Amino acid sequence: MDSYFIVGGKELEGEVEVDSAKNALLPIIAGCILVDGEIKLENVPKYSDVLAMCKIIEHLGGKTKFINGSYINQDLYLDCRNIVYSDVPNELACCVRSSIFTLGSILGRKKLAKVSYPGGCDIGLRPIDIHLAGIRQLGCKVVDKNGYIYADASKLKANDVMLSFPSVGATENIMMLAVFAEGETRIFNPAKEPEIVDLQNFLNSCGAMISGAGGNIIAIKGVKKLHGCEYKTISDRIEAGTFMIAGAMCGKQIVIKNADAQHNQELISKLLKTTCKLTCYDDKIIVEKADKLVSFGEVETAVYPGFPTDLQAPMSSLAAVSEGYSLIIENLFESRYKHIGELMKMGCDIRCKNGVCIIKGKDKIYGAEVVAPDLRGGAALVLAGLVAEGYTTINNIGLIDRGYYKIEDKLTRLGADIKRIECEKRMDNCN
Ligand code: UD1
DSSP: OOEEEEEOOOOEEEEEEOOBOHHHHHHHHHHGGGOSSEEEEEEEEOOHHHHHHHHHHHHHTOEEEEESSOSSEEEEEEEOTTOOOOEEOHHHHTTOGGGGHHHHHHHHHHSEEEEEOOOOOOSSOOOOHHHHHHHHHTTOEEEEETTEEEEEOTTOOOOEEEOSSOOHHHHHHHHHHHTTSSSEEEEESOOOOHHHHHHHHHHHHTTOEEEOTTSSEEEEEOOSOOOOEEEEOOBOHHHHHHHHHHHHHHEEEEEEESOOGGGGHHHHHHHHHTTOEEEEOSSEEEEEOOSSOBOOOEEEBOSTTSBOGGGHHHHHHHHHTSBSEEEEEOOSOTTTTHHHHHHHHTTOEEEEETTEEEEEOOSOOBOOEEEOOSHHHHHHHHHHHHHSBSEEEEEOTHHHHTTSTTHHHHHHHTTOEEEEEOHHHHHHHHO
């Protein structure tokens, strides 16, 4: 995989535009499998996870193509009218967690599915028991064998589905499966993330009848068919949050465009404690760092609208350079602290035990050669590299590419000194 080479210590200034939300796009692409018509998704960045989902659609017999737009954001056309296959093999599922979303949509469309266990970032066990329990409650037979889920929806029927935990992925899978279930399905204790509301809005634009997303009960009235549509997803609250944290750490003034402050309320309340200056408008957020950063206090991850687990790692980089002690508690994924060891190589003062991190802020951290352990942990290392004294090399950045499209270009335009070193060139230098 490629690496980043960062010369730390530059202040960031200027405008940056947030892309369409990765975590909204991936289930929506899976949702296209249900649709008997052409879909145009506007402004889709070529995140590697998006490309992986397109490969799955093509394997099933659908068509995908990117056209128009800027070199970063293009429109993605998907045509699943001629879907013929109903299996997702391991070699396509293993590189992307969201491959599991195709279980609900393939099953809804084809009534039979064979889908491999998903891959994705190694941040914990990430079971799919809640997905499978929900699918069974809709009358489907499910067998979990040899790394594959075999499911039969010939007796698909609307029902009340009670989730034991408001899992984002399980809620999305069940919403998609229920679209063609005769009668009314109600999902109790669903996830409430903005990406769930976006999936509802997308499916409704194709003729589905879903209501209640974002609230305590989602109701889905079964329909016979979905038609094509044009759709633009919400902006990426995690990318926006990453730039907000960057602004708090080293922003002379960053204007973050296409950012929805409503989706980042918890982050905003924490950032204000650091004494950075933050101003929110309808579709942009402006952040300026404080003369002296102070600790945000405590962050405990929780389901939406709580503090997002995806921003926990970037917050640890902020804490590492904020005066005082900060506490981070990760409640959702048991192995989401792998970046901490890498931050310690950069001189950060962190103690981590039983899912709790105590971080003592330092005036200075320094560059080092580190490895991105996962997507958001990798983003945390980029942020640390921006403020570190000297040079930072981050290896394994293919994991960062999964959810930030060419973040080095955006940071360079803001004044950062960051370069991508392609894997082949690095090998040449070794010889
Ligand atoms: C999604 C996001 C991910 C984010 C996470 C939490 C996408 C593509 N990914 O992941 O970026 O970090 O939401 O906001 O949208 N769980 C079970 N059994 C299940 C399903 C989940 O025990 O069947 C547990 C998980 O182990 C975890 C918690 O529930 O502890 C949350 O997982 P979930 O909400 O399902 O996250 P994902 O959909 O995997």
